[in-house]
Amino acid sequence: MKNLKYIIGLFCIVSITLVSCEKEFDAPPTTAIPTGNVVTIAELRAMHTPGSTVEITEELSIQGVIIADESTGNLYKESYIEDATGGINLRFISSTGLYIGDSVRVYLKGSKLLRYNQMMQVDSLHPDNNITKIATLKYKTPQIVTVNDILYNLEDFQGELIQLNSVRFIEGGQGKTYADAENLASVTRVLQDINGNQIDVRTSGYANFASDTIPSGVGTFIGVMAQYNSGAQLLVRNPNELNMNGEAPIVKDFNDQSLTSGGWTVQHVTGPSFTEWGIFAATNSAAKISCYNSSTSMGEVSESWLISPSLNLTNAATPSVNFRNVVRYGTIPQLQVMVSTDYDGVSNPNTATWTDLTSLAIWDTDINSWSTWTSSGDLDLTPYLSANTFVAFKHVGVNTSGVGTWELDDITIVN
Amino acid sequence: MKSVKLLVVISFLLSASLKAQDEASLENQTDTVLKEKFVPQYSTSLGVIDEETDNQDVSGLLQSSKDVFTSIAGYNLSAGRYRVRGYDSENFSVMMNGISLNNPESGRAIWAFWGGLNDITRYQESKNGISSNQYGFGAIGGFSNIDARASSQRKGSRISYANSNRSYQHRVMFTHSTGMMDNGLAVTVSGSIRYATEGYVEGTFYRAGSYFLSVEKKINEKHSLGFVGYGAPTVQGRQSITTQETYDLTGNNNYNAYWGYQNGEKRNSRVRNNHIPMMMLNHYFTINAKTKLTTSAFYSFGRSGNTRLNWQDAADPRPEYYKNLPSYYDNPEDQSLFDYYTEAWQNDVNTQQINWDQMYFANTKNLHTVQNVGGVEGVNVTGNRAKYIVEEQRNDQTRYGFNSVINHELDEGVQLSGGLMMSNYKSKNFQVVNDLLGADYWLNVNQLAARGLTTTAEQALQNDINEPNRIIKQGEKFGYDYDMYINTQNAFAQIEGVSSKIDYYTGVSFSRTATWREGNVENGLFLDRSVGKSEKLTFLNPGIKGGIVYKITGRHLVAINGALMSRAPVTQNTFLSPRTRNQVNKSVVNETVASGDINYMIRYPKLKVRATVFLTTITDKTRVINTYDDVLNTFGNYIIKGVDQRFLGSEIGVEYNVTSTIIATAAFSKGDYTYTSNPLVDYVQDNISSFLITNKRVFLKNYKVGGIPQTAASLGLKYNSTKYWFVGVNANYFVDAYLDVSPERKSATATATFVSTDPQYQKLIEQEKLDPGFTLDLFAGKSWRLKNKYYLRLNVNVNNVLDKKDYQTGGFEQIRLDVQNVDKFPPRVGYMYGRTYFAMVSFNF
Secondary structure (H helix, E strand, O other), rough: HHHHHHHHHHHHHHHHHHHHHOOOOOOOOOOOOOOEEEEOOHHHHHHOOOOOOEEEEOOOEEEEEEEEEEOOOOOOEEEEEEEEEEEEEEEOOOOOOOOOOOOOEEOOOOOOOEEEEEEEEEEOOOOOOEEEEEEOOOOOEEEEOOOHHHHHHHHHHHEEEEEEEEEOOOOOOOOOOOEEOOOEOEEEEEEEOOOOEEEEEOOOOOOOOOOEEEEOOOEEEEOOOOEEEEEEEEEEEOHHHHHEOOOOOOEEOOOOOOHHHHOEEEEEEEEOOOHHOOEEEEOOOEEEEEEOOOOOOOEOOEEEEOOOOOOOOOOOOOOEEEEEEEEEOOOOOOOEEEEEOOOOOOOHHHHOOOOOOOOHHHOOOOOOOOOOOOOOOOOHHHHOOOOEEEEEEEEEEEEOEOOEEOOOOOOOOEE | OOHHHHHHHHHHHOOOOOOOOOOOOHHHHHHHHHHOOOOOOOOOOOHHHHOOOOOOOOOOHHOOOHHHHHHHHHHHOHHHHOOHHHHHHEEEEEOOEEEOOOOOOOOOHHHHOOOOOOOHHHEEEEEOOOOOOOOOOOOEEEEEEEEHHHHHHOOOOEEEEEEEEEOOOEEEEEEEOOOOOEEEEEEEEEEEEEEEEOOOOOOOEEEEEEEEEEEEEEEOOEEEEEEEEEEEOOOEEEOOOOOOOOOOOOOOOOOOEEEEOOOOOEEEOOOOEOOEEEEEEEEEEEOOOEEEEEEEEEEEEEEEEEEEEEEEEOOOOOOHHHHHHHHHHHHOOOOOOHHHHHHHHOOOHHHOOOEHHHHHHHHHEEEEEEHHHOOOOOOOOEEEEEOEEEEEOOOEEEEEEEEEEEEEEEOOOEEEEEEEEEEEEEEEEEEEEEEEOOOEEEOOOOOOOOOOOOOOOOHHHEEOOOOOOOEEEOOOOEEEEEEEEEEEEEEEEEEEEEEEOOEEEEEEEEEEEEEEEEOOOOOOOOOOOOOEEEOEEEEEEEEEEEEEEEEOOOOOEEEEEEEEEEOOOOOOOOOOOOOOOOEEEOOOOOEEEEEEEEEEEEEEOOOEEEEEEEEEEEEEEEEEEEEOOOOOOOEEEEEEEEEEEEEEEEEEEEEOOOOOOEEEEEEEEEEEEEOOOOOOOEEEOOOOOEEEEEEEEOOOOOOOOOOOOOEEEEEEEEEHHHHEEEEEEEEEEEEEEOOOHHHHHHEEEHHHHOOOOOHHHHHHHHEEEEEEEEEEEEEEEEEEEEEEOOEEEEEEEEOOOOOOOOOEEEOOOOOOOOOOOOOOOOOOOEEEOOOEEEEEEEEEE
């Protein structure tokens, strides 16, 4: 019986140690990814021979910050990296495990440098064997550019993080989604700036925001610039960083050949009827004004106002007005742009207080051509926030020779 | 001191000699039982969540049967995955001292929980088919009651050593029984150790212990009290079941995708680690000469876990994943990738098997900052985030209850039995990080949640919204965490009579089962439904059975048995997606089981025969299959409602003593096991509460139940020498085995794209029949008697002597289907082992 106890004890000990000592496996020795020669992204891009796929056989690395990742599903097995010299698309053989803000070194040996429909990319990267993570949360600030900056310099912006201000989706407010989540199909939506310049935004049907509605308003867009053949294709990283809820701009383009549609008014204070605001009717109509009397070849004394509808700017962040102008025959008298917060909308405008913004605008000075349309630039309306703000264009005729004719178009008031 | 004790053990092994008994088969039985048996009724579509149930073979039960057919078939045919009458193991009832050991969650008895206690479990009372049963109502396949009373154990000691090349390589077992001592006490102890660095299948290791204690105290002539406690801690590397392509590429029909080299050592990613001790108290009350009352209380608890790889932000590391196989790159226009992968599979062990070193490499350099850890603004943690981990999926159980059974002799030859049973079961289901593989932490988010959501809410990604972005270290819980409760009450009554011409029995049973889920974490996807208690589902299940034996003469008998019962659905099928939410599968109903058999038996001293025809229908079964869809990037549950099956067949067993020393045995069974309904299917995703598919008809009717040979035969010859040795041979034949069909392939949506003359259409609708298999087994033994009181025995048996490795024992079609290419997700199949042996010496003293 005594032996028995020992034997049982032995069995218990052995069986418990046998099972409870979970076998420990030695961790394999750690190895580092080689670095080789570190080049800038611009230098790497320069290594590409047009029309070919360059196999990178040298010990070469680039270093930069990840500006787009797979976390929202808009990218799959790819990423974008940017350094001070440029950006490039990285394509992997599997999920990348990279996150925006990762500062990484990409070992390029064994990968391929190629253009896919003009978009430069490094292909065939292995997320573990080619990437060394150096630091995290190194977020890159997007560079603020205009639509035209991109459209005219596609190559310069490829693979870079950009920000566009005062843009809107032309289909915004119609309930359209970023992409077709049901059929997992990519969709292109078009962004437009206040000057009407357009650029594509393309979203994958696999993105987890594919079925989200695109924003309806105007504001700031942040994304990655990619190229598809001769066009640009912006990629949304995360809809949360789009701040496009501003009210849609008031655009007066006179294409309906009406001066007063949309609540605009003309106040002809004094002068013959030909000195009143009129329409230059054409495919792309404009408003037109002159005090020139063709029978005397002199100007007439006159005063005529083109006045916006009442604008509620109470909640506006950075309201501005922007218009295009052209002058011919003479720069006298100067067309004026005015702003008021106490006008009643119907009376003689001279009963109200107006601030003259004329000096802030850029005006055409070439009196020899109708084709020198000039953008005024954005005239800041922030000092005039009110529930009842008016913007007006005032023309005061003078009785001299050499008076000109002004045309005005695409008046855009951004909330 | 320890070494002294070890010497004691070894000396016991060597110091005596004895006499033999045909025990090899019994030893072998547990061996087969413990072997990974992958016989799903339905397939899972992808390996990520494949079947984890311990699908235990019941052959162990059957070998000890006294029935002439069952004892032959149960042993000899188990290697070919033969199942008696085609039944799943939930149709067999296993008890110990009258307490049911079938797991309430799966309905199955899990032999691994008492593995290695063969010296105890071989003493069992077994009956096959529908039968009388003094302990409970039983099941249509039969029952077995292990007698673990200390006073029932044979007095003496036994020590044995076994060597094998199957699951384990070495086994040492020791048992001692005092018998009923003068002080009214009887004690039995037993223990064993089983060990293999590598079993028959590459990468499978085995480390198991077991212990058993039974104490019985006879208080007086009427009362005895007993205690039984046992457990079998088992850690075991598992074997995969994969597609034919992997077997062809490796030239190995027992290819195991679960292991790989780590730092030059073989490591298995799928480790089963179980330890569910059981304790019971029994009160044996002999009220009078005619009446016995047995009352028991039991408590069982412990851990049951299975490890597997998990990964985030990374490629699927499993070699057998279909995108890691050459066939995925098979493109007639450009075979370069196909050739590349074929070459790698054939020559690079890190492609053919799991590449642990690469996972460590990835993990140790994946610098990442988790922001707002635990939901606390501004708390950031930077470190190497795990891309790959080994996780353990736990199913930790506690169960307690009691039962009370009365047996009363009503009249001469008429026995009345009745009883009450109660069992309360709870399983804790959760995930634990088992190994970070060199990383610093794992992030507790559900990356699969993102896909298919209409919102990008960060919250949706959280497995636990009350502690978002939690960092998980080794040994900590993550992911899902829920408890499953199953409370059962049962009452039964039976009358059984024996007379010179007619034996009869009839019994009734009534059960009530209540089941519910309780979530322990609030999942970001199912805020209101993931945490707390679900609705409670209650099932009421009556049953009735009866049988009669007509003795034409004492040598010729006819028996008829029948049973009709309803059965509560398996709990895991009653919830749509238990991992994430409390949502109940509203369509689940009780299963109905109807079974009957007619038997003719011959009993001569030299000839024993049983011939049987049987018919069983199981209707209204519900099955839930876990799937993973890598297009939708989500786990899903494929719910099949209203599955009906019919099991029709015949069995013949013959045992004939040719001479006084030669015994010939034969067993033959022919079955027709068929689906008889066209069920409806619902398909629900883990991450969305709406259904992907509702009430889609799948045309299963007339397909065969797959994965098992429906016809099998065994012929044996045994020579028993009067000089205490024996030798024997068995020839076994398996035929009419089919792959189990995927319901998804048998639906109108699958076939709609094809005209019926399209070869792909045929591939969709046909059921693959497996080639017949043939094995030859040899066994031999000798025993010696020493000093008139010690016995030394030696047994050897060799299975599949001809080393045939090309017999497919079963398999299943994957649920996953690409209607553009019906061969894209080929069936998974398994092969029988080649030649294996089991040798044992035992010493009784």
